[in-house]
Amino acid sequence: MTSKQPLTYFIADLHLVESRTDITDCFLAFLQTEATKAQTLYILGDLFEYWIGDDNDTAFNRKIATALKTLSDTGTAIYFIQGNRDFAIGKDYCKQAGMTLLDDVELIDLYGQQAVILHGDTLCTRDVEYQKFRKKSRTWWWQGxxxxxxxxxxxxxxxxxxxxxxxxxAMKAQEIMDVTPSEVIETLEAYHCQLMIHGHTHRPYRHKIEANGQPAERIVLGDWYDQGAWLKVTPDSMELLNQPFKG
Incomplete structure (x- = not known):
């Protein structure tokens, strides 16, 4: 195993699909270069454009699993939170990929700072139609x-x-597709936390807010439609970074 730096990466919303080789190539390069230096990689949902079940054993799905498992075998811990497109990813595929499946919302220690991490779709409560579908699609009977x-x-x-x-x-107003501010505050206060990291909205930004009567921050991860995107965290810094697709 290679020596790992005190470094953590967060990614989300890659929407991997076989036809988008530019996204796949960028992701594989990220796993083989940047991610190999890190102690931890968090994938906060929508790794795939869609997921129809762990039994869908395609060459493409195996290729991604193999790349992730190779990274895991070097000593980088990989954690995965299901997104709205790939909520059907289960323990079987996670095991194949060397990932640990987390709950929808997790509280983690990030170099001494507590952080709430999640995909982000649960924060968009004004999208009532989607929230109804989400509730139904997470039931045991629907998935069965x-x-x-x-x-x-x-x-x-x-x-x-x-x-x-x-x-x-395309028909929904922008504010419906974005997070509900009060839901963000309620989530942070429920976990007594001042930092939130999520994806889903495809609007990368570091929002300064207030929660628990103190300054807080909500960091939104970028999507991978037009470039690679990740949050790089060290004990001393946090940076939202982009990587252009090659050629």
Whole structure:
């Protein structure tokens, strides 16, 4: 194993799909270069564009799992929180990829500072239609029904949902798609914490806010549609960084 620096990376919203080789190439390069230096990598949801089940054993899914497991084997701890597109990723795939599956919301120690980490979709409470779907799709009975369907049926359903979701998103006001400020504050105060890190909204920024009667910060991770994006954290600094796609 290589010696690891006191360094942690956070990524989210890669939306990996076989047709987007530019995203995949950038991600694999990140795993083989930047991430190998780190003690820890947190993937905060939507690693894949969609996930129809751990039994969908494709060459592409194995390729990503192998790359992650290779990083894990060097001593970098990898933690994964399910997103709204890949909430069906389970323990089987996480084991294959050398990742530890976390709960929807986690409180972690980040070099002496407590941080609440999550995908971020639960913060968007003004998107009522989506929250109803989210609640239903996380139930044991709904997931049981989905897993019982043949893979080709699940794949067609996922593709149809992607199209409907894109059309619905285009019609929604921007404030509906963003986080509800009061939900952010309530979450931070529930965990007695001053730092939140999440993805989902695709609006990378470091927001200065107030929670628990004190200054607080909400860091939003960038998506990987047009470039690689990650949050780099050391004991002394936090930086939102971008990496252009090659050629």
């Amino acid at each position: 029904i989905m897993r019982a369907l043949p893979l080709f049926v699940r794949r067609n359903m996922a593709e149809n949902y992607r199209k409907k979701s894109a059309a619905a998103t």
